[in-house]
Amino acid sequence: MLSSNIKGVTNGFPLKIQVEKVVEKQVEINHDFLRNIFPKIDWKAFSDASRIMGYDEMPEEPPEPSVLESNVEFLGKFHHALLELHLEEGALLCPETGRKFPVNKGIPNMLLLEDEV
Amino acid sequence: MWYLCVFYHRLLDYRKPEVESLADLFGAFEDKRRPGNRVLQWRLPQHHHPDSPFYFVDLPSEDVAKNVANRSILVKGIYELWGEGGSYEELEEAVKSYPDERKLPYLGSESTFKITVDSFGKVMSLLEQNERIRGLSYISFKGRVNLKNPDHNFWLMETDDIATNNGLPPVAQRRIFFGREVGGADRKLLPTYQLKSRNYLGPTAMDAEMAFLMANQAQAAPGKLVYDPFVGTGSILVSAAHFGAMTMGADIDIRVVRDGRGPDRNVWSNFKQYGLPMPIALLRADNNLPPWRPGLKEVFDAIICDPPYGVRAGGRKSGGRKLLKGVIGPYTVPDDKRADHIPSTAPYSLAECVHDLLDLAARMLVIGGRLVFFYPVSREEDSCEDHFPEHPCFELVATSEQILSSRYSRVLLTMVKTSSYTEELALAAWMKHLEFKANHSKWLEEGKNLHSSVFSPAETEQRIKAQI
Numbered sequence A: 001m002l003s004s005n006i007k008g009v010t011n012g013f014p015l016k017i018q019v020e021k022v023v024e025k026q027v028e029i030n031h032d033f034l035r036n037i038f039p040k041i042d043w044k045a046f047s048d049a050s051r052i053m054g055y056d057e058m059p060e061e062p063p064e065p066s067v068l069e070s071n072v073e074f075l076g077k078f079h080h081a082l083l084e085l086h087l088e089e090g091a092l093l094c095p096e097t098g099r100k101f102p103v104n105k106g107i108p109n110m111l112l113l114e115d116e117v
Numbered sequence B: 001m002w003y004l005c006v007f008y009h010r011l012l013d014y015r016k017p018e019v020e021s022l023a024d025l026f027g028a029f030e031d032k033r034r035p036g037n038r039v040l041q042w043r044l045p046q047h048h049h050p051d052s053p054f055y056f057v058d059l060p061s062e063d064v065a066k067n068v069a070n071r072s073i074l075v076k077g078i079y080e081l082w083g084e085g086g087s088y089e090e091l092e093e094a095v096k097s098y099p100d101e102r103k104l105p106y107l108g109s110e111s112t113f114k115i116t117v118d119s120f121g122k123v124m125s126l127l128e129q130n131e132r133i134r135g136l137s138y139i140s141f142k143g144r145v146n147l148k149n150p151d152h153n154f155w156l157m158e159t160d161d162i163a164t165n166n167g168l169p170p171v172a173q174r175r176i177f178f179g180r181e182v183g184g185a186d187r188k189l190l191p192t193y194q195l196k197s198r199n200y201l202g203p204t205a206m207d208a209e210m211a212f213l214m215a216n217q218a219q220a221a222p223g224k225l226v227y228d229p230f231v232g233t234g235s236i237l238v239s240a241a242h243f244g245a246m247t248m249g250a251d252i253d254i255r256v257v258r259d260g261r262g263p264d265r266n267v268w269s270n271f272k273q274y275g276l277p278m279p280i281a282l283l284r285a286d287n288n289l290p291p292w293r294p295g296l297k298e299v300f301d302a303i304i305c306d307p308p309y310g311v312r313a314g315g316r317k318s319g320g321r322k323l324l325k326g327v328i329g330p331y332t333v334p335d336d337k338r339a340d341h342i343p344s345t346a347p348y349s350l351a352e353c354v355h356d357l358l359d360l361a362a363r364m365l366v367i368g369g370r371l372v373f374f375y376p377v378s379r380e381e382d383s384c385e386d387h388f389p390e391h392p393c394f395e396l397v398a399t400s401e402q403i404l405s406s407r408y409s410r411v412l413l414t415m416v417k418t419s420s421y422t423e424e425l426a427l428a429a430w431m432k433h434l435e436f437k438a439n440h441s442k443w444l445e446e447g448k449n450l451h452s453s454v455f456s457p458a459e460t461e462q463r464i465k466a467q468i
Helices: A031-040 A043-052 A065-070 A072-084 B012-025 B062-071 B088-097 B100-106 B126-134 B189-193 B208-217 B235-242 B254-259 B267-273 B321-325 B350-364 B423-438 B440-445 B450-455 B459-467
Strands: A016-024 A085-093 A100-104 B002-007 B054-058 B075-085 B112-120 B152-159 B175-183 B225-228 B246-251 B281-284 B300-305 B316-318 B345-347 B365-378 B394-403 B408-417
Touching (some): A016 A043, A031 A072, A031 B225, A065 A072, B002 B175, B012 B062, B012 B408, B062 B075, B062 B175, B075 B088, B075 B100, B088 B175, B112 B126, B126 B152, B189 B208, B189 B235, B208 B235, B208 B300, B208 B408, B225 B235, B235 B267, B235 B300, B254 B281, B350 B365, B350 B408, B350 B423
Parallel strands (some): B112 B152, B246 B281
Antiparallel strands (some): A085 A100, B002 B054, B075 B175, B152 B175, B316 B345, B365 B408, B394 B408
């Protein structure tokens, strides 16, 4: 969802993920939520991101929405990649300038410095 | 069908909007009318004052009535009225003429029941209560009495025309009601979530009752994604999560959102305390320069927040006040200090904060999504600010005022997104953003300063002192 918003940067998405620590959390699965959010995701960025985090189960091409309805196993994997994998420590890098947005304790710091505003 | 709705006597301005938002959520308006027209029909009982806790409301079905009542915070109960009158004789006549097919299903021998006698504005002894119950012998209750957990709960309510009414509004003449309870607020909710037992608090944590009211105005529900751009300690998101929504929050202050007061006293632990699902993400971000990817839009079902408008907590945005004033040029932080540098921030005026919030909501809410937020209002006579923020994408559906002091109130605004965010709107918002930046000092110094209007000594006091 996030992109680099440094002044002057035109191509700030997707942010590259630099992984230092990934944490897997248990989250109760909610089918309605997954179905609602699925069309809003940039699939390529999402599947690339999950691969960098160590999970290879997301296909490169976005699946048909009907797959979410019919394939419970896939829904579970989608849920796992979307909600259960957390980047605990690491950074998000601006694809254009290489500027690092640090991620600490699971929280990305997207605040710009004084000269980037 | 008309039901009797009895409210808790507090936050009067919030009562009907809550019921209407919930009625909408539970399908009362199937005809897809415009959001501003999704209002219910209300009627005051005879002899009652508009502030009365008693109202008749027209709801399409018992299911809707039950769902609304059980989820609400301010509805003490919704009842199917079997009869009403100015005296017990009138009541008896009314109940006797109420159709049998509406009464018999609840009087059967296989069910359990209980009768509660409630006298509003006065205390009735147990003896008097039992006397009233015996007076209902003309109703053929066939079931067994179960005081703890009955199948059906009947209520006999007396509202009297006595002088002192325990703070309730006066009733011109006595009115008595008898009905079957269809639903009512969960009385365990507020004690469970009260702030005094909350794990992680901050000075601006929203109290539990108000947080739930906000979540109800926003129609938080399972499957939805709710966002708070000023998340702080997460108090508002907690209530949305209680109603089943997934949540996400951001704050410009990294210490509040990332660190909290320790590994077990932070935003995450607040959710853990109640066994609620964690927010899907927490960010440190500036609402004035948000980090969303281009093309991202219509992602949130609701945005609920209490923006920092400078009374209890001043808002901040990126930039540094000297920088924005042009006193110093943009400086570069040396490389070795960049990692831990906390960027300087500048005061964020209310006008700009609200502009950014409306722009964010216009872009990021789904059509039909709700923006629910507090807006401060000065109560001084010379205040010329009596219209609320507007935006072409939104329709204002509710405003509820809560008086905080003799000087100011806050109003909870509920807006529904009714049209799409266009390129033109995005451009207009960007132009406005640049205008705010260029006129930074002007907005802060010349613009209406809420903080000083609340905290400076009263005008009259000053005039009196001058005369002495």
